[in-house]
Every structure is written in C-alpha cells, then in structure tokens.
Amino acid sequence: MIESLKKRIVRRGSLAFSLTALLAQNIFYSWAAPPPSPEDWLPEDALAIITLPNYEAAKESWNNNLYMQFWNDPAMAPFRENAEKSFQELVISGLEKNAGFKLSELTELLKGQATFAIIPLPGNSGGVGLLAALDTGTQAAKLTELMNRTQAKFQESGNPLKPVQIQNLTFHRAEMKMSFPELENFSESTPGNNMEIIFGQSDSVFLAGTSVRHLEQTVQKLSGGSGKSISSKAAFNQIHQKLFRNTEGYGWVQFESVYALIQKLVKEITASTQAEQSTNPMSMLMPKPEIILSALGLEAIQGLGFAWGSTPAGTAFDLTVQAPKSKRKGLLNLIEFEPKDASPPxxxxxxxxxxxxxxxxxxxxxxxxxxxxxxxxxxxxxxxxxxxxxxxxxxxxxxxxxxxxxxxxxxxxxxxxxxxxxxxxxxxxxxxxxxxxxxxxxxxxxxxxxxxxxxxxxxxxxxxxxxxxxxxxxxxxxxxxxxxxxxxxxxxxxxxxxxxxxxxxxxxxxxxxxxxxxxxxxxxxxxxPLKSKPEFQQAVNAVGGFKSGYVYYQSLESSAGLMYENLRENPGSLFSGLMGMGLGSGLTGGSAPEDALERFMDFKKLPPFDQVKKYFHFNVSGNSSDERMLNLKSMSPIPTSLRR
Incomplete structure (x- = not known):
C-alpha cells in the first residue's frame, strides 16, 4: 500500500512538473522579445526580398481593402467558393502533400513578420536559393507542436527527415517534389526538379531555406548575435528611410548584385557565339551583347523597390528605381519627366x-x-x-x-x-x-x-x-x-x-x-471636366500633384463593366483571346476552352456587374522622382460609402 501511494505521488509529481514546464514555456514565449526587424537580420548579399513586417496588421488592412470587399461580397460567393476550391485542389494540396502539414496550420499561427528572400548559392555558380522567416509571436509553443507533428508524419511515411545542425538548434532537411499531379493533365509542362528544403524553429520564428550558411547567419542574428545585414547596404538604407518605414509591405532588389550576374551571363553568351559570328558575313551589323548591355545604362541602377500600404481612404503603391541622376544614361536617361502641368484639359x-x-x-x-x-x-x-x-x-x-x-x-x-x-x-x-x-x-x-x-x-x-x-x-x-x-x-x-x-x-x-x-x-x-472632381484632385495630390509631369487616371467601373459582362456571358472568349496571342496552348488538355477554363475559374458564376460595380472605382498614378531615384506612385481610392 505504501509502495502504491509512493507511485501515485511520483505520477502526480511528474504531471505537476510537466504542467509547470508547459506553463513556464508559454510564459517564456509570451515574454520573449520579438525577433529583429527584417532589415536587421536579412542577409547582406540577398538578391531580392519581400516582407510583411507585421502580418496581422497587414491582414486586417487587406480585409478592409476595396478588392477584398469585392471578393467577400455575398453576391460573389458562388464564384469565390469555386475558385478557392480549385486553387486548393490544383496548387495548395500538392504543396501540403510535400510539406507534411496544412499551410493553413502555419498561416493561422502568424503574428509578426512574414519575410522571403532570394539568395545567392555558395560559390561562383550564379545559382540562387530561397530563405523564409515567419514569426508566430506568442504562438511559439504551437509552432513547436506543428514541427513535431510534421517530423512524425515524415517518419510514418517511410521518408524520415534528415537532421541538420544550425548553430545549437536541430533543423530538418526534406526533399520537396516541385510537381502538381492535378495540373499534369492540364498543361504540357513536365514536373519540375526536386528541391531540398531545410526548415526548423528559432524561438517563435519558423525558418526555411536552401542554404545552411544563410540559415546559420539568420539564427545568429535572430538570437541577438552580431553580423552584417542588408541594412549595411547604403542603397537599401536610402530607400528604407524614404519608402519602407511605415508601409504594410515592401520588396527590394539589390540590383548591383543582379547586374553582376547579368554581366556574367552576357559574357558566357558572347563566348559561346564567337565562333559562329566569325563565319557570319552579317556579324558586323550584329552588336555584341556586352556593348548592348553597356549602352542600356543599367549599371547605374543601385536597387529596385516597391511598397504598398492602405488607409481608410484607399490603397497606395510605390515603384522605385534607385539611380542617381548624375549617373543615368541609356534607358534611364530617356525616362525624365519635366515638372510641368499634367492636368486633364x-x-x-x-x-x-x-x-x-x-x-x-x-x-x-x-x-x-x-x-x-x-x-x-x-x-x-x-x-x-x-x-x-x-x-x-x-x-x-x-x-x-x-x-x-x-x-x-x-x-x-x-x-x-x-x-x-x-x-x-x-x-x-x-x-x-x-x-x-x-x-x-x-x-x-x-x-x-x-x-x-x-x-x-x-x-x-x-x-x-x-x-x-x-x-x-x-x-x-x-x-x-x-x-x-x-x-x-x-x-x-x-x-x-x-x-x-x-x-x-x-x-x-x-x-x-x-x-x-x-x-x-x-x-x-x-x-x-474630370479635373473638377474633388476626389480626383485629392488622389492626384497624393501621388505627386498635377505639376509633376505625369498623371494617369483609369475609371474601373467604365473600363471593367463591358469586359466583366462579356466574360460572364462568354468565358470562352478569354481563352480564345489567349490562344490567339499564342498563350494557353497547353492548358486545354484536349478539352474545349470553356471546359478547361471552368476548372480554374467558372466565370459564369459571377454575379451581374450591377450588383458589384460599387467596388470598381478609379486608379491614379503620378510622378514623384528626385535626384536620387525615379518614383511612380499609384493610388486606388475607396468610395466614402465603403470606407471602414
């Protein structure tokens, strides 16, 4: 009896210890400092990045966006449900089968940043890889559970994950089959090559990538370690200060590095065609690829950036080419707006x-x-x-x-x-x-x-x-x-x-x-006159003003109405148009265009345009360039009656 009592005490003690440990883990994760901002940990040599610094805030803002209001309108339900189901079956299910978990399980945990980068592979091969970081905030314990379930599923399938040591953390290496069986009857394309993905968890952040070196650097910086990041690049800092600080999301291309890859490719092309050109009597008229590249003036570009953000009044988008005016030549020298009146007559x-x-x-x-x-x-x-x-x-x-x-x-x-x-x-x-x-x-x-x-x-x-x-x-x-x-x-x-x-x-x-x-x-x-519309005037002032040398306006209700109804009544016309342009030839799989298109999106399920035309307002674009960068701004205002 005494032995039985001892065992019960031990079991209860173990249970209490487990509960205490679990509670302590959750308290630790909830008190843990958020990971560094994207610019403070992204690799210095990243070729391109795109990030949502605050996924939750961006999601809330996106749901209030005019286009999402249109998508979520009850009248759109038949079309929306069919399209989402098709996308799930044709694309998402293939990804989830390879990943070992439902993508919704991961996205539901997202609380902080969602950041993706294209990185150069080690060596001088010119190849590129991927890097992703998704912050779950206070949901780190649930992320750990998801990682454990994923590991178990791979184990059960007879394809166990291979452990990879990243700093002092255990990550996992998985071979992802980049093919989508449901699409094979749809397209002439063949399944893509397999890709090795290394993924794991650092505190509250889910990390995935193709380069051990970049993952090690990322874990070190996320843990408070030192090291150079993309913020050490002057071009990135310049555009970050001007455009990226208070946006929902942004992307940037480190064009100087991309241009170096382009130069390498052009040299290879020149070398491979040199023998052919030496025997071609017309070669004197054919400019060398290296000369063409130099004349285009692309070496003056330091970076390419874009950013977007929403307010109750509308959605704004910026597209920027970082190129100092003193260094512009070639194509960049052609794009120079005069600061003169561009208002509608x-x-x-x-x-x-x-x-x-x-x-x-x-x-x-x-x-x-x-x-x-x-x-x-x-x-x-x-x-x-x-x-x-x-x-x-x-x-x-x-x-x-x-x-x-x-x-x-x-x-x-x-x-x-x-x-x-x-x-x-x-x-x-x-x-x-x-x-x-x-x-x-x-x-x-x-x-x-x-x-x-x-x-x-x-x-x-x-x-x-x-x-x-x-x-x-x-x-x-x-x-x-x-x-x-x-x-x-x-x-x-x-x-x-x-x-x-x-x-x-x-x-x-x-x-x-x-x-x-x-x-x-x-x-x-x-x-x-168009210029007399107050809402139009406000929108133009937000994108650079009438004196910026460039103004573009599009009425979505007018431009989309007839096209919308034509697509709803005759969806095959879209596919026929694509076929006429030489596109979409592999999408029918032997079926009629209407049948093939319906598997993707059944446009016949769209409601009459009159039921949703309130969401089709207008867009404006303008110029706000300066001595350091070329910048085009766009604005999509939300009608007063639909603002939230």
Whole structure:
C-alpha cells in the first residue's frame, strides 16, 4: 500500500512538473522579445526580398481593402467558393502533400513578420536559393507542436527527415517534389526538379531555406548575435528611410548584385557565339551583347523597390528605381519627366475611361535615343540616318524629314479614351480615343507623319484628305492588330483608318473619326471636366500633384463593366483571346476552352456587374522622382460609402 501511494505521488509529481514546464514555456514565449526587424537580420548579399513586417496588421488592412470587399461580397460567393476550391485542389494540396502539414496550420499561427528572400548559392555558380522567416509571436509553443507533428508524419511515411545542425538548434532537411499531379493533365509542362528544403524553429520564428550558411547567419542574428545585414547596404538604407518605414509591405532588389550576374551571363553568351559570328558575313551589323548591355545604362541602377500600404481612404503603391541622376544614361536617361502641368484639359470629361498626360522633351529624348543606338551599333545608326533622309522624298524631293519631325516635337503628350458605344466587337476594338502630340509647329509635324506613314505595313502609301471646320483631316490605313477575317488569307493584315489633324499647339490622332470631329468642334467636352472632381484632385495630390509631369487616371467601373459582362456571358472568349496571342496552348488538355477554363475559374458564376460595380472605382498614378531615384506612385481610392 505504501509502495502504491509512493507511485501515485511520483505520477502526480511528474504531471505537476510537466504542467509547470508547459506553463513556464508559454510564459517564456509570451515574454520573449520579438525577433529583429527584417532589415536587421536579412542577409547582406540577398538578391531580392519581400516582407510583411507585421502580418496581422497587414491582414486586417487587406480585409478592409476595396478588392477584398469585392471578393467577400455575398453576391460573389458562388464564384469565390469555386475558385478557392480549385486553387486548393490544383496548387495548395500538392504543396501540403510535400510539406507534411496544412499551410493553413502555419498561416493561422502568424503574428509578426512574414519575410522571403532570394539568395545567392555558395560559390561562383550564379545559382540562387530561397530563405523564409515567419514569426508566430506568442504562438511559439504551437509552432513547436506543428514541427513535431510534421517530423512524425515524415517518419510514418517511410521518408524520415534528415537532421541538420544550425548553430545549437536541430533543423530538418526534406526533399520537396516541385510537381502538381492535378495540373499534369492540364498543361504540357513536365514536373519540375526536386528541391531540398531545410526548415526548423528559432524561438517563435519558423525558418526555411536552401542554404545552411544563410540559415546559420539568420539564427545568429535572430538570437541577438552580431553580423552584417542588408541594412549595411547604403542603397537599401536610402530607400528604407524614404519608402519602407511605415508601409504594410515592401520588396527590394539589390540590383548591383543582379547586374553582376547579368554581366556574367552576357559574357558566357558572347563566348559561346564567337565562333559562329566569325563565319557570319552579317556579324558586323550584329552588336555584341556586352556593348548592348553597356549602352542600356543599367549599371547605374543601385536597387529596385516597391511598397504598398492602405488607409481608410484607399490603397497606395510605390515603384522605385534607385539611380542617381548624375549617373543615368541609356534607358534611364530617356525616362525624365519635366515638372510641368499634367492636368486633364477641359475636353476630358469625368465619364472618360482612361486619361494620361506626360510632359517630357521629345526632341532631347530622340537625340538620347540616337546616341544610345550609335553606341550599340554605328552601322545600324547609319542605316537609320539614311532611311530618315529618304522619307518623304517621293512626294517632295526637298523634304527634310528630320527637320520636320525632330525639330517640331514638343513636350506634351495626351491620351484620352471614352467607353465604347456598345459591347459589339467592332466598338470594343475601336472605342472613342484621341491622342494629342504637342508641337510648337504642328503643320510641319503633320508632313513628317505623312512621310513616316510609308513605313507602315498595310497602308500602301494611300493618303486621303478632307476639310472639316477649316482644317485638313488626313487619313491613312494602319494595321489594326486584329486576326484576319474568317475565310481570308492567314497572311492578310486587317487594317483600320488613322485620322490626324493639326489643331492649336497639337497634332490630334484618332482611329475614331467622330471622336476627332467632336474634339475639333469644341476644346471643351459636353460633360463635367474630370479635373473638377474633388476626389480626383485629392488622389492626384497624393501621388505627386498635377505639376509633376505625369498623371494617369483609369475609371474601373467604365473600363471593367463591358469586359466583366462579356466574360460572364462568354468565358470562352478569354481563352480564345489567349490562344490567339499564342498563350494557353497547353492548358486545354484536349478539352474545349470553356471546359478547361471552368476548372480554374467558372466565370459564369459571377454575379451581374450591377450588383458589384460599387467596388470598381478609379486608379491614379503620378510622378514623384528626385535626384536620387525615379518614383511612380499609384493610388486606388475607396468610395466614402465603403470606407471602414
């Protein structure tokens, strides 16, 4: 009896000890300091990163986002549930089968940062690997349970995980089969190669990667150890201070390192084609890849960054190229907006589908383009100069194309498009649209465009002219981009009319004759000017203002409405369009396009557009570049009635 009592006391003592240990573990994890911010532990040599510094906050904000409100609307339930089920079956299930646990089990634990990086593999191979860190915050004990269950599942399957020592922690190595059986009947693609993933836990952080060295460095920094991180890079610090500090998420490409990989690849291509070029009589006209790369001026780029964030008023997005103005050349030198008025003129009314105005010196841009081409290939540059010298000589032997075109280009370019008259294909292809090219002398510029029209296929050099309100309207045929008519030759090219006229300080172009006439009748449209909308003004001010040299506007309700209904009623048209562009040829698996597409997303389950059009508002973009970086900002405002 005494022995029995002793055993009961021991068992209860063991139970009490276990409970105490478990309680202590949870208290420790809840009191433990959060891991360092992404910039303080990400590897110094990371090629590219993307992070949500606070996953919970980003998730809450994302759920209030206009697009998620649209996705979660009750009217979207049939389409949403079908799409989510398909994605689960076609993609997620394959990942979960390889991982040994449900991805939702891990994402539900996320409380802190979610960070991913592309890293260089050891050595000089040029290969890249992956690194991921997911912080579970106070859920570290549950993360440990998940890791233990995962290890047990691999053990039971007869494919036990291989232990890997990372610092003083035991990680696990697993071979991931990067194939998706459910997609094999869907696509012509073959299963990908297997990938070895090393994963484990450091305090509250789930870590996974392909490089032991980078995982060791990460564990050391997460544990408070020293060592260089990406924050030691001046280019990263510069963009972090300006854009990344108060965002929901951001990404960055360490382009200097990426450019070094590109240079290495270009040298290999040059070496492999050297023998072939030595026997090719046309090789003198073919510029060397290294020369092309140098002329493009990409070496001036220090980094590429993007960031996004949401407020009750809307969602903002930044896209940045870090390149000091003093070092820009090639392509970067072409992208230089003039700080001038880019607001919509009075004829651009608030029912416009899209509007864009860009201010840059086209004459200087052309000269820079010629210089870049001359660096790439003096021979090709000479051919271009000779061709330009011959243009227009068939109509006037004394015509100087360069003087009429280049010398008369201005610094103002405007595009405006209105909704098509109907959902008929002809109206959808040719909506009311007008393009204005600024010029100090528009009449000579028109002559240059007429001369250049001889280079366009499908026009046969035929020019028509007519008088309208005292101005001469010129018309030529240009390729429409549409497929040949049924029964016609596959080599036949569909054409459409392009009409243009000099008016004021612009040359106006349109493929819609009535649109051009409407513009000529009055410089002011029949409706309310777009610029008078207070919400539009506020959004533009948030992305750089009207004086930034670049403003873009798109009405999502107008642009998406007809397309949405067409997709809902005839989903096969999307697939047919992709097939027409040479895309999606491997997705049918022998099925009709409609059947193949329905397995992914059944667009017939979409609700009528009128039920959800309140979520389709508008987007604006603007320029906020400076001496250190080129920056484009975008804003998607949320209607007042939908703000939370």
């Amino acid at each position: 009075p004829f651009v009314t608030d029912d416009v589908v899209a509007f864009q105005r860009v201010r840059f010196d086209a004459r200087k841009t052309w000269e820079k383009l010629e210089k870049m081409l001359g660096e790439i290939s003096p021979q090709l540059s000479g051919i271009l100069q000779m061709t330009m010298g011959l243009l227009g000589k068939d109509r006037d032997p004394n015509f100087d194309f360069r003087r009429n075109l280049i010398d008369n280009l201005g610094d103002d370019f405007i595009v405006a498009q209105w909704p098509p008259k109907s959902s008929a294909m002809d109206d959808m292809i040719n909506p009311p649209e007008i393009i204005l090219v600024g010029s100090p002398n528009p009449e000579p510029l028109v002559k240059a465009f007429i001369a250049a029209s001889g280079l366009l296929p499908g026009g046969n050099g035929v020019l028509k002219e007519r008088s309208f309100l005292g101005r001469t309207v010129h018309s030529i045929n240009v390729p429409s981009g549409a497929a040949p008519a049924p029964g016609g030759s596959s080599e036949a090219m569909e054409t459409m009319g392009l009409h243009f006229v000099a008016s004021g300080m612009y040359v106006a172009f349109s493929t819609n004759e009535s649109m051009l006439e409407s513009y000529l009748r009055s410089a002011k449209g029949p409706g309310r």
